[in-house]
Amino acid sequence: MKIFALNRTTDPAQAVATASKAKTAQQGAEIRFIGGGTTLIDLMKLNVEQPRTLIDINRLPLDKIEALPDGGLTIGAVARNSDLAFHPLVRKNYAVLSEAILSGASAQLRNMATTAGNLLQRTRCMYFRDTAMPCNKREPGSGCAAITGVNRSLAILGTSEHCIATNPSDMNVAMAALEATIHVRGPKGERSIPIGDFHMLPGNTPHRETVLEPGDLITHVTLPPPAPGNRSLYLKLRDRASYEFALASAAVVITAANGKISRARIALGGVGTKPWRSTDAENELNDQPATEAVFRNAAEAALRGAKPQSQNGFKVELAKRCLVHALKLATQSA
Numbered sequence: 161m162k163i164f165a166l167n168r169t170t171d172p173a174q175a176v177a178t179a180s181k182a183k184t185a186q187q188g189a190e191i192r193f194i195g196g197g198t199t200l201i202d203l204m205k206l207n208v209e210q211p212r213t214l215i216d217i218n219r220l221p222l223d224k225i226e227a228l229p230d231g232g233l234t235i236g237a238v239a240r241n242s243d244l245a246f247h248p249l250v251r252k253n254y255a256v257l258s259e260a261i262l263s264g265a266s267a268q269l270r271n272m273a274t275t276a277g278n279l280l281q282r283t284r285c286m287y288f289r290d291t292a293m294p295c296n297k298r299e300p301g302s303g304c305a306a307i308t309g310v311n312r313s314l315a316i317l318g319t320s321e322h323c324i325a326t327n328p329s330d331m332n333v334a335m336a337a338l339e340a341t342i343h344v345r346g347p348k349g350e351r352s353i354p355i356g357d358f359h360m361l362p363g364n365t366p367h368r369e370t371v372l373e374p375g376d377l378i379t380h381v382t383l384p385p386p387a388p389g390n391r392s393l394y395l396k397l398r399d400r401a402s403y404e405f406a407l408a409s410a411a412v413v414i415t416a417a418n419g420k421i422s423r424a425r426i427a428l429g430g431v432g433t434k435p436w437r438s439t440d441a442e443n444e445l446n447d448q449p450a451t452e453a454v455f456r457n458a459a460e461a462a463l464r465g466a467k468p469q470s471q472n473g474f475k476v477e478l479a480k481r482c483l484v485h486a487l488k489l490a491t492q493s494a
């Protein structure tokens with residue numbers, strides 16, 4: 161295996177040129193960027209990923225977290241999850257992002273994990289991680305062992321007959337509610353992708369998880385300025401209190417005054433094949449009183465398309481209650 165370790169003075173174009181020689185940017189890519197390595201190295205140990213070339217981007221000058229002139233925030237691709245969660249501007253203006261990151265993994269993992277790596281972390285579906293089992297995501301056309309097997313932790317929204325894997329990231333859920341934009345540098349130049357368009361539904365190509373093409377390097381993520389007077393919150397429900405992935409989670413960003421909601425942004429985690437923004441829930445909340453009945457309407461709307469499997473039907477009600485409770489907490493005394 162070849163490892164290219166880039167340094168602070170390397171032009172990111174060099175990383176892009178090397179990676180653009182790969183046949184794909186998806187599952188099985190033979191040339192990979194490596195950030196914290198907490199997803200990629202894990203999967204290499206399991207033989208799920210077998211890249212021949214790694215491009216270590218940790219020393220590229222892509223680690224800044226800074227205010228933008230318009231009041232938004234720019235976050236470098238290799239900024240560590242810990243640095244992002246504890247950044248004063250994130251804690252002040254984007255509390256939901258800080259809470260989401262700190263609810264995930266462990267302090268040691270968050271010290272290593274990068275913003276881009278977290279955006280691209282892979283599913284925890286046990287069959288994906290076991291090369292002895294069929295899995296359309298790992299090996300297209302081999303089948304999906306989870307649909308008739310152990311699927312308690314898997315998705316109920318955005319699934320297909322080919323894959324029901326959950327997107328496991330907490331950070332991605334907050335980024336979806338905050339309407340983040342992902343900035344990419346590729347062989348054909350730079351482009352900006354709204355987070356809602358970045359992750360793909362499995363459909364009949366579950367091995368394609370994002371719109372990235374060979375050579376595409378995530379350089380940074382931007383957040384729009386915080387909505388004036390908003391309150392935001394991340395609520396994560398899981399089997400144990402730490403070091404565990406979400407069974408259901410909710411990121412809410414709400415502006416309310418005198419008991420009335422004027423603006424809502426809602427995303428769910430633990431239940432979708434991608435970070436699950438629900439504009440249906442938002443429509444139920446906008447211009448409505450901040451009452452439990454309205455919150456329940458929003459939760460019903462968010463889960464309307466849910467398709468549970470043999471073991472994960474409990475997630476439908478769990479996700480609804482998670483969203484209702486998050487909304488109650490976020491609007492208390494508003």
Ligand SMILES: Cc1cc2nc3c(=O)[nH]c(=O)nc-3n(C[C@H](O)[C@H](O)[C@H](O)COP(=O)(O)OP(=O)(O)OC[C@H]3O[C@@H](n4cnc5c(N)ncnc54)[C@H](O)[C@@H]3O)c2cc1C
Binds near residue numbers: 198272280
């Ligand atoms: C035990 C354990 C528990 C965990 N618990 C949680 C949890 O509760 N919640 C949660 O959200 N997460 C959890 N995680 C996942 C963790 O958050 C991710 O592993 C981490 O965020 C990945 O970031 P990284 O920088 O280490 O990625 P890497 O492993 O370095 O990279 C991941 C992928 O991104 C690609 N990549 C990296 N940087 C770039 C770039 N700039 N441009 C293009 N491609 C890039 C790599 O090629 C690779 O395919 C857990 C992980 C472990 C091991």
Ligand code: SF4
Binds near residue numbers: 295296297325
């Ligand atoms: S749910 Fe997706 S990742 Fe899991 S076995 Fe089926 S195809 Fe593979």
